[in-house]
Amino acid sequence: MTHTMTQLSTAGDQREWRRMDEHLVSLVDATSYEADQYRTLRHALERTHATKKVIAVTSALPGDGKTTTAINLAGVLAQAPDARILIVDLDLRTPAVGDRVGLIAPSPGLVDLVFDPALTLDGVVRRHPQFRLAVLPAGRALTVPYEVLKSPRLGELLQLATRQYDYVILDTPPLAAVQDARLIADWVDGFVMVVAAHRTPRGLLEDALNVMDPAKLIGLVFNGAERRRSDYYHGYYYYGSSQGGRRATGWWRTGNGRGNGNDHAPQPSVLNKAVHAVLGSRWR
Ligand SMILES: Nc1ncnc2c1ncn2[C@@H]1O[C@H](COP(=O)(O)OP(=O)(O)O)[C@@H](O)[C@H]1O
Ligand SMILES: [Mg+2]
Numbered sequence: 001m002t003h004t005m006t007q008l009s010t011a012g013d014q015r016e017w018r019r020m021d022e023h024l025v026s027l028v029d030a031t032s033y034e035a036d037q038y039r040t041l042r043h044a045l046e047r048t049h050a051t052k053k054v055i056a057v058t059s060a061l062p063g064d065g066k067t068t069t070a071i072n073l074a075g076v077l078a079q080a081p082d083a084r085i086l087i088v089d090l091d092l093r094t095p096a097v098g099d100r101v102g103l104i105a106p107s108p109g110l111v112d113l114v115f116d117p118a119l120t121l122d123g124v125v126r127r128h129p130q131f132r133l134a135v136l137p138a139g140r141a142l143t144v145p146y147e148v149l150k151s152p153r154l155g156e157l158l159q160l161a162t163r164q165y166d167y168v169i170l171d172t173p174p175l176a177a178v179q180d181a182r183l184i185a186d187w188v189d190g191f192v193m194v195v196a197a198h199r200t201p202r203g204l205l206e207d208a209l210n211v212m213d214p215a216k217l218i219g220l221v222f223n224g225a226e227r228r229r230s231d232y233y234h235g236y237y238y239y240g241s242s243q244g245g246r247r248a249t250g251w252w253r254t255g256n257g258r259g260n261g262n263d264h265a266p267q268p269s270v271l272n273k274a275v276h277a278v279l280g281s282r283w284r
Pocket of ligand 2 (some may be wrong): 066067068091096171
């Protein structure tokens with residue numbers, strides 16, 4: 001196989017890694033049904049949102065499935081021939097990416113990179129020995145990540161990363177609990193909102209969507225949505241958003257098409273349509 005990218009042409013040091021978490025289906029079970037759902041998301045990114053390279057995976061609350069989704073998304077993107085995919089842990093209070101992808105050795109990460117100008121992106125990023133995936137772990141947890149998240153150096157590093165990688169996938173803090181994710185919004189081209197099916201309260205999801213720029217919404221991922229009919233999905237369900245981009249904040253809330261002031265006929269909001277498609281009417 002030819003490798004066009006020098007960074008990934010040499011696999012990472014095998015001794016730094018252990019087996020991957022089994023929930024990371026796009027990597028450990030690439031032919032599975034669940035992995036197929038992530039491929040739908042990948043295709044949406046590649047076709048509908050081709051200019052978006054820095055993608056944040058976010059959600060309202062801890063435990064919704066952001067880290068799982070972020071790594072799986074990076075994993076399906078990494079299946080493309082000669083893919084250059086970087087996953088970055090920006091959930092600096094509760095970092096998890098390094099551990100979840102199987103990185104054993106405590107290594108320097110994003111926090112070190114931001115604080116120490118002598119470190120370079122290339123020097124700190126770890127390459128997975130088996131997948132075409134590069135990982136920038138958090139490095140260490142911070143109780144107050146504000147300085148790192150608002151630092152211009154973070155913006156520069158992400159810009160540099162977009163020149164070296166096809167996609168930069170960001171695992172991020174929950175939107176409802178803390179301000180952290182709002183600090184990241186400017187660095188991001190697009191975001192994927194993870195919804196823990198039957199768990200994320202609908203009001204909190206709406207609040208979380210209102211934090212982000214609607215033009216940047218790539219879609220919703222319903223994590224843990226159960227199989228209801230043969231054409232619905234167990235595990236993960238992706239609902240793409242190709243509309244709504246220019247609508248006013250809160251367009252998902254309206255449910256009557258008044259969000260952009262132009263529609264005459266009542267239209268269900270994107271959120272209502274997505275929820276109905278995946279969960280029926282049983283969601284709070
Ligand atoms: N679809 C799923 N099926 C089974 N377990 C899951 C699924 N999604 C997430 N989990 C598990 O739930 C926990 C929380 O998920 P995680 O991705 O860490 O959430 P977050 O990053 O939003 O806090 C983890 O232990 C993860 O392995
Ligand atoms: Mg997480």
